[in-house]
Amino acid sequence: MSRFIQIIAAAALTLPVLALPVPGSVAQASATAEAATLTISLTDIEAPQGRIMLALYEGAAGYDGGKPVRGAAIEVSGTSTSTVITGLAPGLYGVKLFHDVNGNGKMDTNPFGMPVEPFAFSNSAKGNMGPAAWDDAKFEVKSGTNNQTISFK
Amino acid sequence: MTIDFNRRQFIGSTLASVAASMVITPEMALAGALPPRWASAVADVDADIAPAALELIHGKAPAGFTGTLWRNGPAKFRRGTSAAGHWFDGDGLVRRWRIADGQASLAARFVDTPKRRLETKLNAIVTPGFGTSSRKGAVLNGPDDANAANTGILPIGGDVLALWEGGSAMRLDPESLATRGAKTFRDDLKGMPFSAHPRVEVDGSVWNFGGAGKNCVLWNLRADGTLNKAQVIKLSRPSYFHDFTITSRSIVIVLQPWLQEKFKFPLSTGMVWRPELGTQVLVIDKNDLTKQRTFELPTFSFFHLTDGWDEADGTIRFDGCFEADPTFGQTAASALLRGEFIHSPRPMLTQVVLRPNGQAELIASGVEAEFPQSDHRFVGQARRYTTHVSGYRDTPFPHQLARWDWKRGKSARFDFGNDQLVEEFLFVANGSGEDKGWLIGTTLNLKAGASELHLFDAQKLANGPLASWRAHAALPVGFHGAFLRG
Numbered sequence: 001m002s003r004f005i006q007i008i009a010a011a012a013l014t015l016p017v018l019a020l021p022v023p024g025s026v027a028q029a030s031a032t033a034e035a036a037t038l039t040i041s042l043t044d045i046e047a048p049q050g051r052i053m054l055a056l057y058e059g060a061a062g063y064d065g066g067k068p069v070r071g072a073a074i075e076v077s078g079t080s081t082s083t084v085i086t087g088l089a090p091g092l093y094g095v096k097l098f099h100d101v102n103g104n105g106k107m108d109t110n111p112f113g114m115p116v117e118p119f120a121f122s123n124s125a126k127g128n129m130g131p132a133a134w135d136d137a138k139f140e141v142k143s144g145t146n147n148q149t150i151s152f153k
Numbered sequence: 154m155t156i157d158f159n160r161r162q163f164i165g166s167t168l169a170s171v172a173a174s175m176v177i178t179p180e181m182a183l184a185g186a187l188p189p190r191w192a193s194a195v196a197d198v199d200a201d202i203a204p205a206a207l208e209l210i211h212g213k214a215p216a217g218f219t220g221t222l223w224r225n226g227p228a229k230f231r232r233g234t235s236a237a238g239h240w241f242d243g244d245g246l247v248r249r250w251r252i253a254d255g256q257a258s259l260a261a262r263f264v265d266t267p268k269r270r271l272e273t274k275l276n277a278i279v280t281p282g283f284g285t286s287s288r289k290g291a292v293l294n295g296p297d298d299a300n301a302a303n304t305g306i307l308p309i310g311g312d313v314l315a316l317w318e319g320g321s322a323m324r325l326d327p328e329s330l331a332t333r334g335a336k337t338f339r340d341d342l343k344g345m346p347f348s349a350h351p352r353v354e355v356d357g358s359v360w361n362f363g364g365a366g367k368n369c370v371l372w373n374l375r376a377d378g379t380l381n382k383a384q385v386i387k388l389s390r391p392s393y394f395h396d397f398t399i400t401s402r403s404i405v406i407v408l409q410p411w412l413q414e415k416f417k418f419p420l421s422t423g424m425v426w427r428p429e430l431g432t433q434v435l436v437i438d439k440n441d442l443t444k445q446r447t448f449e450l451p452t453f454s455f456f457h458l459t460d461g462w463d464e465a466d467g468t469i470r471f472d473g474c475f476e477a478d479p480t481f482g483q484t485a486a487s488a489l490l491r492g493e494f495i496h497s498p499r500p501m502l503t504q505v506v507l508r509p510n511g512q513a514e515l516i517a518s519g520v521e522a523e524f525p526q527s528d529h530r531f532v533g534q535a536r537r538y539t540t541h542v543s544g545y546r547d548t549p550f551p552h553q554l555a556r557w558d559w560k561r562g563k564s565a566r567f568d569f570g571n572d573q574l575v576e577e578f579l580f581v582a583n584g585s586g587e588d589k590g591w592l593i594g595t596t597l598n599l600k601a602g603a604s605e606l607h608l609f610d611a612q613k614l615a616n617g618p619l620a621s622w623r624a625h626a627a628l629p630v631g632f633h634g635a636f637l638r639g
Binding site for chain 1: 291292295296341344385
């Protein structure tokens, strides 16, 4: 029983949310006639403080180890918040995020390497010994307005 | 006392106890086998048990005896057509046995873990464990998602902590038994393992460990349950160990050669027995965890140890229940859930002596023993007696309560008979000496189809219980407990 830690810690450390882009560092897609807007609502936030670090990935290849197309650091002051991402090309996307509760800019781990700050994925998909699978986390962004709600519960 | 159980749950629990006495696992049904007579020892309890008075069936409680025996143990192994793969993987049911004014009562409630919530929703056992595979639908994002909270109990800081060994302690409300959530001693230590065998000092402060391969965290709590310190140490080998001990100066970790060589589920399938390596004992200075010594002993396997002590010349002594190999944990404890009795090496009460010159030796008592207990007022001090269960014969479970006298080299024992399976008994002091006290514990009466609570005079163990009470439910055999006076 006591050795769960090692298995899970190894998996958890592969969470790419550890390597989030600094907001603004990612090139903005040029707005086109088909550009889409995505509103991401975050609910069931455990602590009303710190920042939620968000990474948006396009396609399976991006989600499974590629670079995010957008990143955001969202200030938290309650149990829910939201952010709007504009100028997206229509397509399939996935979101990984973690709540930087103490605002130190990183996903903290305990001495055995387990994350101690909350994390979540689009569609509120749950991982199993690692990030939620692309098939569970993917969602379609169409031209126009789109909404995605993600629960930390 | 108030407790938030409803009538439906209570009726459910009564039915559950009836069902438990004739449980047939899916495996047995397929095999066409009849359940063994001890099947209720590993049966499922389907609902919490509301507080109810027990029936006094023998003797009477000593005047003024008041207290609560907290116990924990797995009590839900099967859902739908699926079953846990190991006795250690059932959901923890916390039992509160109370004695006051000559009356006794029992309440029991499952710890509300993420594992139990998920498996209730799916009506399937999916969460991996010590001997259980990960199945479709499992959600494992941290050790506490697999936390069965089923092994030990530590009442401290206003909570009753239900202990497992791979994850956090789970906090329970002592009155309602409702689960308050996982215990986080400090934000950066969230999810660190807090084992089921804390050692409590005379001043109420606590030492504990949490193992993960070669990494081990050592915990030190104040008597109020707050964290004094937690420090990670590296071990020389990735031993599996379920228990540790302390002396007045040292922390003692027994490194059996049952090694976590691979990390896969079920966990026991990645653990390899390497008898050629011998068993080592790591002794760590309580005041400076970097000061460590290692002693070499002949090979043995074990689950449980007792409080240790130092002698004037620096010799360390403690005892434990040692087995020739880990067959019980590897296979026999899995087979129990299938109604099979695999004979494994008997656990034998043995004293470990660690000399200041680095030599180490084992002193055999010659008696079969498990669930060793002692007068915890003597933690860190020389001690004469070890109370334990014994009498393994026609079932996988013990039938006797015994007390070994290390000075005279003999036991006092009471045999409950073939119909009774004996669980851990604890020493409750009544006077200043190690002789003065009671032994309190529980049995599962197979014939009556009910669990029982018993109180003995520790000095007159062979005379049988001073008082025995019978519950209206048959609870499966559990693991460890703690007793609180008052």
